[in-house]
Amino acid sequence: MKRRQRLSRSRDFDAVYRKGRSVSTRFLVLYSFPREELDDVAAEDARLGIAISRKVGGAVVRNRLKRRLRATFGELHEHVPPGRDYVLIVRPGLADALEAQEPRWLAERVAEVFRLAAGAGREARG
Secondary structure (H helix, E strand, O other): OOHHHEOOOHHHHHHHHHHOEEEEOOOEEEEEEEOOOOOOHHHHOOEEEEEEOOOOOOHHHHHHHHHHHHHHHHHHHHHOOOOEEEEEEEOOOHHHHHHOOOOHHHHHHHHHHHHHHHHHHHHHHO
């Protein structure tokens, strides 16, 4: 995942939380929001922000999860609609569940929440 595909500013996170739509699964919550300003070529890319509470685990656990989620988003990036900002929130229990699963399991959970978000977006428009 490239740096320009990340949400990093607090105001970007706030905009997605306030104006975006959310979908959730057992371990993940995804907020999505169509970006309005397209100021450069990179703006066409989907951007992802990751929020992980301390309830999920210590700093090592949270940072490891962030790295794995960014890598997973990089793999799925071509299937994610461009021009949108996303905030992926990790719920407690994901780190423990991930330890007991095979590596592909996390990618399936992330793909699932993005599919739900794509379906919710179509329902809102149609």
